[in-house]
Every structure is written in C-alpha cells, then in structure tokens.
Amino acid sequence: MFDIIYLLEMIGVVAFAISGMIVARSKNMDPVGIFAIGFVTALGGGTLRDLMMDNHPLYWIQHEEQPILILAMAVIFSYWHRAERIRESRIVFPDAIGLGVFSILGAQLALDLGHSWFVASLLGVMTGTFGGALRDTLCNEVPFIFRKDQVYASISFAGCWLYFVCQWLLESETLALTIGLLFIAITRLLAVRFDIRLQRDRRYG
Template identity: 40%
Template sequence: MTLFNVLDILGIIAFAISGSLVAMRKKMDPFGVFIIAFATAVGGGTLRDVLIGAHPVFWMKNPAVIYYILGSFIFATIFRKKLKYINKSLFLFDSIGLGIFTIMGTEIGLNANFHPIIIISIATMTGSFGGVIRDILCNEIPIIFRKEIYATACVLGSAIFLALHNFEINSGIIYVTTSILIIAIRLIALKFKLSLPTFYAKE
C-alpha cells in the first residue's frame, strides 16, 4: 500500500467521523448519522470524479471505502460520550479530512495533466464539498460560504503542492508537508480568530 492510499483512507475516516459528529449534534437516528458520515466522506471525491469523467466513481471501484466509513461511524457512535469537547473534535477531524483530500485532488488533477488553475479548483472541490454536502443536509450554512478560513486553505495548500512538485521533491514529502500545512492554517486561523471579511447589503 502506497502513502497515497494510506492518506486517502485517513481522509475518508476523518471526514466520516466529522459527518457523524455533526449528525449526532443534530440528534439524528443511527441511519441518519451513517448517511451524513457517508455523504461527508465521499461527497467531494464523487463530484470530482463526475466532473473529470472518471466512471465509476472511486468508492464504487473500491467497496472497502464503505467499510472504512462504517467503522468510523461505529467508532464515533461508541465513543461519542468520550468526545467531551465535541466542537473541538469536529473541527480537528474536519481539518484533517480537508488537508488530506485537498492533496488527493491535487495529485489526481496532476495525473490528468490539467491546467494548474483547474487542478487547484479540483483540489478545493475534493477537499471542501463533502463538508458542503454535510452542512446542507444538516440544514446549516456551509462553512465554505461563511467567514472561516476553509476553501482558502485548500487553495494555498494545493498551490504550494504544485510549486513543490515543480522542484521534483519526493512525492511522500510533498503529501505530508502540504497536508500538515492546510491543517495548520485552519488551526492557526481558529487560535487567532482569523477570518475573511463578510459582505452584506443594508436593507
């Protein structure tokens, strides 16, 4: 198993736990929690595969993905009371999934020989749209549309990935470095309360 595969699995697990935590916070039943976990884990990657014409989409070619999601759902359900600071747990798992999936999307875009702007767009979509689908299904305004540093972290991480790739640095180093960078950007933004400006119109 390659580092790429390991990171992909970790991303699926992180986002599945993230989705489970949001669904449990909304007091959904077990079936609802699993559906939200599933949609969060595969949503961004599914949309990416549909847009680039990769059929069938990634989780249909690899049924093990469903088992990873199921295991994550069970883990989150069993240890829900242990996750004392559920909002902090949600933020952490969401950030991990965001960082890893952004890098997965960047690598897939590179392998398809897309233009750098398209690669960054695909990477951002892969990293963030699982969370968008999760929030919509849970009747919340998606994080990506609020003032949090979210999609911006994806764009920066993907751009740095492409820059490092041009220097022919070892792919494993690039994967780990840029994933950690995206997670760090999210954590720093939270700690120092950094955010993008919001726009509104007076009535």
C-alpha cells in the same frame, strides 16, 4: 509512499465521517441518517471530483472498505453510549490532515489527467471542502465553509498552488505532495487557534 498517503487518507475519511456524524446527531437523526451524513461528508468530495473528471469507477466503489468502515463507525456512534463524549473540538487535528490529503490528492489527480494548474487547484479545493458543504446543506444550515470559517477553502487553494510550484521546482512528486499536505494541515491548525481567539476577543472585547 503509497501506504503513507493511504493511511493519511483513511485518517481524513474517519475524521470527516465523525464530523458529519456529530452534526447529524445534533439534528436528532437516527442511525441511518448518521451513516448517510457520515458517508456524504467523508466521500462526497471525492465523488464530485471523480464525476467532474469522468474518472470511473468512483473512488468509494474502488475502495469499498471505506464505506464499510463508515457503516461500522455509524453503528458504534449510534449505539455505544461513550461515543457521545466525542466533541467536534476533538477532531480538529485529523480534520486538518483530511483537508490536506483530500485537497492535494484531488489536485494531483487533475494534473495527472492533463488539466491546468488553475483547474487542478479548483478541483483540489472541491475535493477537500465539498463533503462538509453537503453535510451542512443536508442538515439545513448555511454551509460552514461559507459562514464563519473563511480560511478553510483559502488554505486548501494556497496549498494546492504550493504543491504545483514545489513539484515544478523540485521534480520530486513525493516531496511536493508532502510539503503541500503539511502546509494545509499546519496552517489549518494555526487558523483554528487564531479563529478561536478572534471570536473570544469579539465576544468580550
């Protein structure tokens, strides 16, 4: 189980890092800015979670292969011309998995430390969404999650509660984690589809 979770976590880190790097590049940032925004987007949520729960050493300090990976990605992203073809639309799938993994694992850690369901769901949502909010604030925009994508945080919140209920009913941690995670990822993907149609309707309606 651990290996699958870790693999999904890496996919989430990579997806969030790429989303940060795309925004940083659109703001004409240099390689250092691209690394910094990628780092903050991918690891900011987990850092906030660990600071708020006094969980030391921080996640990215324990798993230093993750900042190393982001550094390598920033170098590739800055100097390999074919990376310019990566568009935000391409990362919807891994981004949805990342949102699911980060939300559920953030909530699970809070439960392990003895917090209530409500507090754990807030910490899960923060873990899943804070990186993207920081990215947008540093790039001087009203954070994405507050602006147009209202279902982003709501899906994370609902998925955390689904995970709690499943864990309580099924008494199987693994199964509950999987259900919560898949719920968030799949609902997110459906919401992206739905949102795109919604905006098209408005524009041409």
